[in-house]
Amino acid sequence: MLDVFPLLSGDDRITPRFTLVPGSAFGADVLSAVEAVGGRTIPWSEARDQSYDLVIAASPKGELEVLRGRHVLLPHGAGFNKSLRHEGSADSASGLDPEYLHRSEHAPPVSLHALAHPSQLARLAAADPEAALRAKVVGDPTLARLTASQPLRETYRAALGTGSRTLLALSSTWGPDALLRRCPDLPAQLAGHLPYDRYQLALVVHPNEWSRLGTYELRARLAPALEGGLILACPRDEWASVLIAADALICDHGSAALYFAAVQDRPVVAVHRGGSELIPGTPMDELLSSVPMLSSADSVEQALRAYRPETGQSAARAAFRHRTTASQRLRTELYALLGLTPPTTAIPVPLLPSPVAAPRVPGAFDVHVSIKESMIRVDRYPVGLQAPGHHLAVEHGVAGEHHLRSAGLVYRRRAAAFATTSTRVDWLADGWARHILAEYPGCRAAAALLAPSQCLLRVRSHAQPYSVGTEPVTEDGRILRIDPAAAVSAAHAWLLSQRTTPTEPVRLDCRIGAQGFPITLAPATTEAAAEPL
Template sequence: MSHREQLDRLARYCPAAVPIALVAGDPCFDRMLASRPLRDSYRNRLGIHPDQRCVVVSSTWGGPSLFGRHPSLVLDLARQLPLDEYRVVVALHPNIWHGHSPWQVRMWLAECARAGVVVLPPEEGWRAGLVAADVTVGDHGSVTFYSAALGTPVLLATWPEETVDPASPIAALLRTAPRLDPSVALKEQVNAAIDGHSPEKYAPITELATSEPGRSAALLRAEIYTRLDLAEPATPADSAAVPLPAFEPVGAGSQLVQVQLTAQTAEVTRFPAAALDEPSSGGVLVACADEPDRRWLELAEVLVHDDRYDDPLRWIRASLSRLPGCLLAATRDRAGQWIIGGTDLPTVRLRGADDLGPVCAAVLHAWLCSGRKPHDLPDQLRIRLGSREELVQLSTQD
């Protein structure tokens, strides 16, 4: 048992088991508690920038679960949450992976992964995700309860109270936590859950996660050595931090970029290309050269390739000749400098752009579509992406 209240329920439901029951805390929860000082390390490994909000989507298995009821919710979140302000991380119960096969789950989530969603493997990673989370969108599974017990805001996408013991802490959480409506704007609901969260409100429920926080390793080891009739080691039994995720997540590929221009500043909001399916979508579609979805290549207004060419203008001209609907293309020269070009347009070279070549290409597209000339570009352009701000040097050459 993880908490003494479970011993009380056991006495009601199965009194014969009480003499052999042990209240030993929760080793899994204790490891997450031990991991909290490393929160920034987990966030960095998951590709979460300091100013981004991490939205963890957790689903248990079965028909009433989040993934069972709302299989498109992960992609909907990715479509509606700006890339520079949020990172979506999804953790599905291992029974989903192995009940339907890892291949099938990866196919279901392939578009989500291309939209920048971090898909955690079934073996390990969900605990690191909970430590990194700013909010968890979940259901009646234990992961949602663990997240609440860590003090993280939770939003319930499903709340099937009939599937759990009505006297259990998870049932109390299902009755108390705010509920997500997948049919209305998701960003506002996510922000409201984070900004309005009060851990004290849930304390009477989440305190029932364990009555022995931080002591499970010691209690379990003492019990095991007692039953083996052996002396315990002299070294203390401590809970280890959970492993850092052993993979490097990738960002979104093709993107829908919204640009607001002033004289020397561009306010940029980025979404994955899949956001084009949202009714209120609008912006510049920037497609990657390695884009597997032909639809985005055919609709692209800007084409980018983060590669290095001896003659980048040759690649730009050749690529644009095969994509008549595309106005601009961008890639790097051998020195790593971004170069943006178009048919019958001057070439724009960037310095200090680093990873912002695709963004600058979208800004140039918006600049041209607003009626401005390439030679009117300022020598320096300040680009704002969420709370991030970068200064890019530009030079225009005929």
């Protein structure tokens, strides 16, 4: 609904009002979503006593027919792929159920049944021939927003802090066959299996499931994965921005998978074939029957490699038509029903906003290291989700005391400048490092991250501190930069592997994530040791 109403904006002849048809088990959050965008709502008891020039709904269910005025039914989700056994007629597709489409003789008929694909018109005719007479294929307005917003992909990735990592999204619909119902531990298992510097994880949860659990319980259930950096996309707009930003998708039988496949040809992997709800022969059935299946978190990279290009888009073409013109087509139909001439000023398709769900950067990592001469590979995993590695790297000021007491390496990022009305106290880089080694006797090294390319590292029992310098690399016309915390982990591990301490600059070839980065390790100058932290 909120994807459609902007099509009527810029017209002072139109006054939109929102109401909630009673009967949904998931209505608790609906009015909150409308209020969040400033929509004016009216109670159902008041709404049913008035007359309207147009009544627009996204579902035929409930007492919708008591609202007086011409009715429009919008596309709801990516086609009609599910049959909900606990409601309506047996084996009927949700949204095409004759029990809900059929209206009493005194109720106004639906003036427009908007559909997204010609095949849906044939299915509607089979379910309710009379309703099909007033149906038109206009496309999907939600897909129109995703398509129009595709050029903002890099903007969305920047907002999410993705960087050069592969953004792997998971989508979970609602009901007993949803991903989070069947595989509740999968987000945490993936966070523990996939290196943090190579992969970023995001989760899209259906609004019904979000409403069923509530934000507090949902976040509590996902706590291990969220602590490991999982992005939980909110169900209003942000889910679509995250899908555009994503490099690959792990899905169930929910509509998000077809929307993802429609806007980009990137890998799709399924967790199951749809369960008892999925209707055979539908576009979603075609998609799930042709993409790789994920047997376990450990096999995710193999499953992603097994995806065949064009598979997802082939299924999406069976669900959507008029991708780029859906909004204009629907706008024309709505104004025709209103009996109004549309404004001459064209209304652009509203673009999706940038995500605001900032991921939590883990405060502690289990760091796995392999060293061969000056070649170092570093893989970092959020603590507790992977077996212990070479050392535990902990960020001071972010992680708790328990992790600090167990850390092999403690690091701190330079504080941003801030205004103060009292005396301000700053550490010198080496002074802070010495303080940490004295405070935590079990810690073997401390590092001050002064800048993206400049760090100071002090190793216990070494007489001198070290400067750790990193250099960006270019790839495919892009500049890639390393997290300095990963760089000091590499330098720390290499120094511990040496029998002597270096007195001259050493160049290390470090592989972090999917890229190689040069790191320079050298005895720190007096000026570097005295840098403010």
